[in-house]
Amino acid sequence: xxxxxxxxxxxxxxxxxxxxxxxxxxxxxxxxxxxxxxxxxxxxxxxxxxxxxxxxxxxxxxxxxxxxxxxxxxxxxxxxxxxxxxxxxxxxxxxxxxxxxxxxxxxxxxxxxxxxxxxxxxxxxxxxxxxxxxxxxxxxxxxxxxxxxxxxxxxxxxxxxxxxxxxxxxxxxxxxxxxxxxxxxxxxxxxxxxxxxxxxxxxxxxxxxxxxxxxxxxxxxxxxxxxxxxxxxxxxxxxxxxxxxxxxxxxxxxxxxxxxxxxxxxxxxxxxxxxxxxxxxxxxxxxxxxxxxxxxxxxxxxxxxxxxxxxxxxxxxxxxxxxxxxx
Amino acid sequence: xxxxxxxxxxxxxxxxxxxxxxxxxxxxxxxxxxxxxxxxxxxxxxxxxxxxxxxxxxxxxxxxxxxxxxxxxxxxxxxxxxxxxxxxxxxxxxxxxxxxxxxxxxxxxxxxxxxxxxxxxxxxxxxxxxxxxxxxxxxxxxxxxxxxxxxxxxxxxxxxxxxxxxxxxxxxxxxxxxxxxxxxxxxxxxxxxxxxxxxxxxxxxxxxxxxxxxxxxxxxxxxxxxxxxxxxxxxxxxxxxxxxxxxxxxxxxxxxxxxxxxxxxxxxxxxxxxxxxxxxxxxxxxxxxxxxxxxxxxxxxxxxxxxxxxxxxxxxxxxxxxxxxxx
Numbered sequence: 001x002x003x004x005x006x007x008x009x010x011x012x013x014x015x016x017x018x019x020x021x022x023x024x025x026x027x028x029x030x031x032x033x034x035x036x037x038x039x040x041x042x043x044x045x046x047x048x049x050x051x052x053x054x055x056x057x058x059x060x061x062x063x064x065x066x067x068x069x070x071x072x073x074x075x076x077x078x079x080x081x082x083x084x085x086x087x088x089x090x091x092x093x094x095x096x097x098x099x100x101x102x103x104x105x106x107x108x109x110x111x112x113x114x115x116x117x118x119x120x121x122x123x124x125x126x127x128x129x130x131x132x133x134x135x136x137x138x139x140x141x142x143x144x145x146x147x148x149x150x151x152x153x154x155x156x157x158x159x160x161x162x163x164x165x166x167x168x169x170x171x172x173x174x175x176x177x178x179x180x181x182x183x184x185x186x187x188x189x190x191x192x193x194x195x196x197x198x199x200x201x202x203x204x205x206x207x208x209x210x211x212x213x214x215x216x217x218x219x220x221x222x223x224x225x226x227x228x229x230x231x232x233x234x235x236x237x238x239x240x241x242x243x244x245x246x247x248x249x250x251x252x253x254x255x256x257x258x259x260x261x262x263x264x265x266x267x268x269x270x271x272x273x274x275x276x277x278x279x280x281x282x283x284x285x286x287x288x289x290x291x292x293x294x295x296x297x298x299x300x301x302x303x304x305x306x307x308x309x310x311x312x313x314x315x316x317x318x319x320x321x322x323x324x325x326x327x
Numbered sequence: 328x329x330x331x332x333x334x335x336x337x338x339x340x341x342x343x344x345x346x347x348x349x350x351x352x353x354x355x356x357x358x359x360x361x362x363x364x365x366x367x368x369x370x371x372x373x374x375x376x377x378x379x380x381x382x383x384x385x386x387x388x389x390x391x392x393x394x395x396x397x398x399x400x401x402x403x404x405x406x407x408x409x410x411x412x413x414x415x416x417x418x419x420x421x422x423x424x425x426x427x428x429x430x431x432x433x434x435x436x437x438x439x440x441x442x443x444x445x446x447x448x449x450x451x452x453x454x455x456x457x458x459x460x461x462x463x464x465x466x467x468x469x470x471x472x473x474x475x476x477x478x479x480x481x482x483x484x485x486x487x488x489x490x491x492x493x494x495x496x497x498x499x500x501x502x503x504x505x506x507x508x509x510x511x512x513x514x515x516x517x518x519x520x521x522x523x524x525x526x527x528x529x530x531x532x533x534x535x536x537x538x539x540x541x542x543x544x545x546x547x548x549x550x551x552x553x554x555x556x557x558x559x560x561x562x563x564x565x566x567x568x569x570x571x572x573x574x575x576x577x578x579x580x581x582x583x584x585x586x587x588x589x590x591x592x593x594x595x596x597x598x599x600x601x602x603x604x605x606x607x608x609x610x611x612x613x614x615x616x617x618x619x620x621x622x623x624x625x626x627x628x629x630x631x632x633x634x635x636x637x638x639x640x641x642x643x644x645x646x647x648x649x650x651x652x653x654x
Binding site: 048049050051052053105106108109110111112113114115116131134135136137138139142143146147149150153154157158159160161183186187188189203204206207209210211213214216217218220221222223224225227228229231232235236239240242243244246247249250251253254255256257258260261262264265268269271272275276279283286287288290291293294297298301302303304305 | 354355356357358359375376377378392394395396397399402416418420460461464465466467469470500507508530531533534535536537538539544545547548551552555556558559560561562563565566567569570571572573574576577580581584585587588589591592593595596598599600602603604606607609610611613614617618620621624627628631632636637638639640641643644645
């Protein structure tokens with residue numbers, strides 16, 4: 001009786017070479033795919049043999065021992081990496097979008113004068129030593145962030161709030177780079193911090209209005225001073241003109257007064273010359289001329305006799321003169 | 328025969344698999360260290376990477392990281408020595424310095440973190456609460472050196488010293504005895520008296536953030552606001568003062584200009600009056616009697632026509648009314 005077991009072997013026997021070839025191909029592919037490593041221009045590769053550091057490879061195609069005997073770790077050493085604190089970039093672009101979310105647990109700090117300030121900053125770093133980067137520290141990103149936060153807190157804590165907001169920015173940035181590199185070198189992280197850039201440094205939201213108000217007050221101050229100057233400028237030139245006017249008027253009065261005097265006197269002198277020649281006559285003439293001039297145009301003048309002997313005194317002294325003088 | 332060869336191949340594959348999985352060779356990567364345990368007893372320790380030997384079946388390999396690790400605590404609410412409550416957020420760097428001791432006393436990373444939580448939190452609490460707030464915030468006395476003059480963009484209008492005096496926020500900063508770095512070091516020392524027993528080394532403990540408790544934050548905000556208000560007031564009041572000064576100056580100059588004009592005018596007029604007097608006197612003095620007569624008739628000429636008159640014939644003018652020879 002034919003048994004399936006006895007029928008099968010021939011077919012297995014037939015496929016043996018195929019299996020072997022298949023295995024060889026798989027082994028070949030595995031061999032090839034694990035024998036080479038391509039390192040990009042921006043990267044370096046760290047090669048380990050049985051887990052132990054062998055050497056660091058630059059860009060290009062490199063041969064390594066296959067089957068996991070040598071492993072290559074690619075590290076992006078040329079790329080500047082950025083960490084932001086107190087804010088997050090959502091999408092960089094021509095108009096970079098930032099997240100609205102605040103991160104007070106990163107940005108709120110105490111200043112040396114025990115005020116509160118809100119600081120946002122970024123750091124940029126580069127992996128300088130790929131071997132150290134790979135093998136010395138776990139939680140690398142967290143270590144960098146923690147270090148940066150600690151350093152910034154320390155620097156801000158050493159300064160007055162107004163220095164932090166204003167003139168000490170550059171000092172803080174420089175010192176932060178130096179201190180961060182000191183710490184990270186001590187940890188052997190293998191990175192180099194190239195830049196610390198302070199972004200927004202503002203008083204916390206609760207007191208911003210008061211800080212703004214100081215600026216407003218400065219504007220108010222300038223406005224008030226200008227108002228004072230304006231009033232001054234509006235009045236004083238006018239007053240100066242008025243003073244000129246007073247002087248001119250006085251001058252006119254003076255000239256007039258002297259001229260009138262001169263005129264009066266010259267007339268008097270002329271008459272006097274005549275008078276001296278014939279005093280009595282001139283005196284009488286002048287008298288009568290005067291009287292004539294006075295009475296010439298007069299009407300309704302009552303004339304009464306002192307002794308009441310020649311003309312009737314028809315005069316009611318209480319009433320205004322109404323009747324003509326009867327000659 | 329073929330069956331046997333198949334069995335041999337399978338056995339060979341199993342043997343390779345067996346050697347790889349349980350065999351005398353194992354790979355220790357960079358950044359790792361291992362403790363070899365045989366029947367519960369530590370028989371060896373590897374701290375450098377590479378291909379390592381062990382006795383198959385009986386040796387257990389426990390791999391621990393050799394890298395520097397981060398520890399991150401929860402922010403703790405701690406009273407300072409002056410009894411102000413602050414939140415202190417600390418981080419620490421630590422490593423397994425002695426894997427044998429570590430395995431004996433703690434065995435796992437979870438246990439290590441739990442132990443570090445206890446030890447470091449307690450150290451932070453001890454150090455912070457026995458020091459003043461300023462010691463934790465500042466790390467030097469640099470703030471004492473910095474000029475405490477706030478510069479405002481006041482524009483050109485006001486640059487006077489009195490304003491600068493007003494706007495200065497005069498705070499007396501106290502010297503610190505230790506500072507943040509020393510406190511960090513104290514924390515580390517406290518911890519270092521305990522953790523070596525676990526085979527752990529704590530490299531440093533850094534306060535990542537120090538902030539006021541919520542109640543305290545509110546009152547600090549109030550203080551900051553008041554401080555700003557006071558400065559704003561100084562500016563506004565200075566502006567008011569300057570304005571008043573201008574208005575006063577205006578009044579002063581107005582009065583002085585007008586009065587000096589008046590004085591000059593009167594002087595001019597007086598001079599002219601004197602001149603006129605002199606001219607009159609020079610001329611009239613030549614014959615006072617005639618002058619009196621002349622002045623009288625001149626005066627009558629001007630005044631008489633305006634009077635309403637009742638005339639008496641006793642005037643000389645009328646004397647010929649009585650007869651050709653006069654009265």
